Amino acid sequence: MPPPRHAALILHWGQGNDMNLKELSRRLQLSQTTVSRALNGYPEVSDSTRKRVADAAAKFNYSPNARAQTLATGKSKSIGHIIAMSNQTELTNMVFADFVAGAGLIYGEHGYTMTLKIVPDREEPAAYRALSERGTVDGVIVQAPACNDPRISCLLSLDIPFVVHGRASDVSAPYAWLDVNNKRAIDTATTHLTDLGHRRVALVNGRETLDFAARRRSGYEAALQRAGLPVDPRLMRSGDMSEPNGYDAARALLDEKQPPSAFVASSVVLALGVKRAVEERGLRLGQDVSLVCFDDDISYLPNAGEKPVFTAMRSSVRAAGARCATLLLSRINAPDQPLPQELWEAELVQGLSSGPAPEIPAGATP
Amino acid sequence: MPPPRHAALILHWGQGNDMNLKELSRRLQLSQTTVSRALNGYPEVSDSTRKRVADAAAKFNYSPNARAQTLATGKSKSIGHIIAMSNQTELTNMVFADFVAGAGLIYGEHGYTMTLKIVPDREEPAAYRALSERGTVDGVIVQAPACNDPRISCLLSLDIPFVVHGRASDVSAPYAWLDVNNKRAIDTATTHLTDLGHRRVALVNGRETLDFAARRRSGYEAALQRAGLPVDPRLMRSGDMSEPNGYDAARALLDEKQPPSAFVASSVVLALGVKRAVEERGLRLGQDVSLVCFDDDISYLPNAGEKPVFTAMRSSVRAAGARCATLLLSRINAPDQPLPQELWEAELVQGLSSGPAPEIPAGATP
């Protein structure tokens, strides 16, 4: 549907902000060039004119039109974040809030804005294409990649700067990413438990189509194998990272003929669900059952009992957002730098309120 | 700091998307005008050319440059949301996530994008000014207004379309808003408790500099007065909407010489804190102490016990976002319509897991 005719006319009438560069320079009896240079801090303008221009700009309340700047410079000074609101992962998506907040602050500090696109389900690739092809944004951030994420090759072919928070194990071409060592973190957590004598350690994981969850699982398996323990599928659950899911998973695990004596949870929310299921059974955490939780994730109930954990998680996610933002901006401004691929080691959050106590696991056969 | 010289050159070299309108029309042996018209659905192009153009556009993977469109039309097709990350209200801000999600979906459906600005503390007015004056956005949404919110007069003077989620009681000029009847909701909640015979009803409220909290308080006071009960400042607490705050407030209230027999909580998170404090004291909710909670707010722990409440709150916030977005878009596209000022009645969420049971309040003197 084409817009009504004369729309522009109406608009300009309604807008009424007629103080533009041309008008300002006319009043100053200077060329647009000089005024522009003065305002943008170019060295070649004399201090006196610069001051004159600055004063006039303030007086006439002039501020440059971003739309025109954007066209003239070819840069939109905006970064795209795309968030898919799929029905199934409704809750998980809230993870993005802190990430976005951390990134957004960085953008602001550098004169960038953030273009946020909420798309239903899997219109994601189209959204990325639209944003970058049409020049709406100068770069994009990709969150929570799947193992083989189509977005990455899509962005590579679009030739737009981007940074992935996480990695996609099955994408071979190089790209910029930032990731926590998921595998090692879960390996450490699992080993911690096997070292304590646990022989049936359960994993309550996120969806394993997502890369980070797959890596966590491989860390879990590696630890078990090193400890000479079998990798038992009945001890592994995966699903959305929500408290009810953790609860359901733990209940099912506790109902097994040979229930686990310890749990590794792949996020704080999952761990909370596990905790609830365990306590519901009258088992004492840290005594009858152990629970270790790793999370580069976040949850939103500032329940005082777990408050330190939540706070730590939240600020960690925010920090990750800030880091990705910084990296992306530097890629945009210095495209020839080597591709950043940053892997860092995680802090392990042990237990919820307390660390797992050493114990003889129930039903263990030493 | 001025950009390095030749920046544009480097950019255009790096961009490599040389399929623009001019090029496309050259290949089609048509004028830019015709091609543009064909693509934008103007009626005057013949069906045959329209098809030819559409095919070529698809074939050459053409998509119009949003930056140029924006400059030519004077509309950026983008809505601004500004979120202030003050240090004190760190947690409260997460409320915005669902609101933003709800709004974002609507924008997408109408070809708009969302420009999200995260600003530290109180750089807010400047941010609004920058966004609108420079033409970065076509309209903005204001959330969580204070009683006398400077943003509103600022936006009025900028003459940019905006919609406020909530109202500012002390702003006299008319503007578009969407609000829930906070006063009546809390009045109803309080009356519910006094009708049950409670004579010491506490209010655990949000920060009362915010308009909605002030209104809720007035509803609380009105209900007490109608019931012939004194308005006792010692029974009223206000602060950030976080669980720890609710907990602290409830503890302090329970420590009073004359503790309340019932609580009205102004959000689910506050109510959860109250609940924890109550249970910690060995009191039974719904028997020893009653708790009623109203919330147009949201919280993020999907704890199964309260799950329906949380789910309801979340979708309500998302719906509010969508409603504000719809209103704003219609204001932008039809500026001459009467100002929408929509007040709706809230559903009351009673109790957390169970409704308050009728009881003889502890220590009551009938």
Next chain:
DNA sequence: TTGAAAGCGATACCAG
């Protein structure tokens, strides 16, 4: 039904 040309409001090159 089509096309030529004038904006939109800035930036940046090349002269002076």
Next chain:
DNA sequence: CTGGTATCGCTTTCAA
């Protein structure tokens, strides 16, 4: 240090 002018890519008017 300052100014004229082409340019960015599209929309829209006006003429054919």
